[in-house]
Amino acid sequence: MSAEAGSRTAPPVRMITLRRIVAYTFLVELYNVLVILLGIVLRSEPQLNDKGFWEIVSIFAYTVIPEIIITFIIFLTVFYVTRQKWLYSRNFYKVIADILLSMAVAFAVYRLFLVVFHVFNPALRINWDEAFANVILILFIVETIYFSYNYRVTVKQAEEARSEALQYKYNVLKTQVNPHFLFNSLNILSSLVSIDVRKSEEFIASLSRMYRYVIDSQDKAVVPMEEELESLECYVSILKMRYCNQFEVRISGTDNAVGKKIVPMTLQLLIENVTKHNIVSTKYPMSVSVDMSSDYVSVSNPVRSRNVSGEGTGSTGVGLKYISEQYRANGKEVIIERGSDVFTVRIPYL
Numbered sequence: 001m002s003a004e005a006g007s008r009t010a011p012p013v014r015m016i017t018l019r020r021i022v023a024y025t026f027l028v029e030l031y032n033v034l035v036i037l038l039g040i041v042l043r044s045e046p047q048l049n050d051k052g053f054w055e056i057v058s059i060f061a062y063t064v065i066p067e068i069i070i071t072f073i074i075f076l077t078v079f080y081v082t083r084q085k086w087l088y089s090r091n092f093y094k095v096i097a098d099i100l101l102s103m104a105v106a107f108a109v110y111r112l113f114l115v116v117f118h119v120f121n122p123a124l125r126i127n128w129d130e131a132f133a134n135v136i137l138i139l140f141i142v143e144t145i146y147f148s149y150n151y152r153v154t155v156k157q158a159e160e161a162r163s164e165a166l167q168y169k170y171n172v173l174k175t176q177v178n179p180h181f182l183f184n185s186l187n188i189l190s191s192l193v194s195i196d197v198r199k200s201e202e203f204i205a206s207l208s209r210m211y212r213y214v215i216d217s218q219d220k221a222v223v224p225m226e227e228e229l230e231s232l233e234c235y236v237s238i239l240k241m242r243y244c245n246q247f248e249v250r251i252s253g254t255d256n257a258v259g260k261k262i263v264p265m266t267l268q269l270l271i272e273n274v275t276k277h278n279i280v281s282t283k284y285p286m287s288v289s290v291d292m293s294s295d296y297v298s299v300s301n302p303v304r305s306r307n308v309s310g311e312g313t314g315s316t317g318v319g320l321k322y323i324s325e326q327y328r329a330n331g332k333e334v335i336i337e338r339g340s341d342v343f344t345v346r347i348p349y350l
Contacts, residue, residue: 016149021075024145028138029068066113071138073105074098078139078146098139106135188242199241206241210234210268217264221330222350225257225297232267232290239275246285247275253292260349262297263326270299270345273320279304296335300344323347 082097110126185207193200213231217223229251239247249271271288278301280286289300324334327348335346 016079016145021072021079024142025068025072025075028071028141029064032067032134033064061117066109067134067138070102070106070109070135071142073109074102074135074139074142077101077105078142095143098143102135102139103132106132185238188238192242196241203238203241206234206238210238214265220264222261223264225260225262225292225349228262228264228267229254229257231265232271235268235271239271243275243280243286244282246282247280247288248286249288249290251290251292256294257292257297257349262347262350263323263330266323266326266347267297267299269320269323270347274299274301274343277306278302279306296346296348298344298346300342303339303341303343320345 078098081101082094110131114126189200189203189207192203210231213227213234217227232249232251236247236249239249267290274286274288278286284304286301286304289298291298291300320334320336323345327334327350330350332348332350334348335344337344337346
């Protein structure tokens with residue numbers, strides 16, 4: 001396929017089946033028959049008294065059968081014939097094509113049935129004004145059905161495309177987050193080995209438990225807050241060893257989080273973001289607050305920027321970008337408050 005062909009607007013998936021077209025055709029024609037019968041009853045049609053049985057049958061058949069054929073062909077025209085290539089993306093031209101083709105078909109069908117039924121009723125004539133007025137009415141009904149279906153299908157396709165785009169972003173960011181997290185953990189372990197072997201072993205044990213959680217939750221869109229908090233405890237214990245107890249996380253309001261859910265690794269990534277962009281030392285110990293309300297979990301920390309290019313409170317990085325995209329995909333927005341003294345991220349429950 002050429003690049004030009006691939007860039008054209010393709011018709012949407014089939015909106016309506018042939019079975020449904022047949023059903024709609026007979027519904028439209030049932031309406032026409034009821035109108036005809038009602039007119040005969042109201043006007044009493046005294047001229048029919050002089051007609052023979054077969055003449056009356058031929059008049060009725062000539063009225064009904066051609067309209068069934070014409071209605072069916074109009075449906076096919078509107079839903080299939082004029083939905084190809086350039087007509088599909090230009091509604092005005094499509095409607096004009098629908099009208100011209102429908103009129104041509106109606107003229108041919110009426111002429112054909114005039115010849116056929118002339119055998120039974122030589123006096124049979126066509127009232128062209130009434131015939132084409134009826135065709136226009138049928139065409140209007142079919143066009144209304146078409147554009148109604150077309151709107152619904154377009155909305156559905158747009159929603160599917162949006163979901164696919166969000167899923168693609170999710171997959172791309174996910175492939176960045178897990179290696180990114182492991183890389184930072186190994187850096188911490190590398191620093192710790194040279195300081196304290198026993199703490200290194202404790203670090204490895206905690207890291208093992210935490211990565212068990214990473215593996216168990218990697219195919220889950222959401223996890224219970226209880227599981228996330230258990231994993232957070234392992235991660236915090238690792239950070240305490242890394243920073244010689246100069247790093248702490250204070251958790252409050254856990255009762256408000258019972259039964260709530262969250263995107264996996266959200267809290268760990270937020271805590272990691274704190275260590276990445278702020279100084280943590282004996283002179284500047286870090287205390288992070290994790291507060292859970294009935295609607296949000298808030299992670300706050302004092303700002304002690306490292307003043308390294310690309311870092312600081314103005315940087316979102318992979319972690320925050322990943323979190324924001326995940327909650328946006330679930331119809332939620334992450335609130336980021338960058339103050340001069342405090343940096344806060346508010347995560348809505350799912």
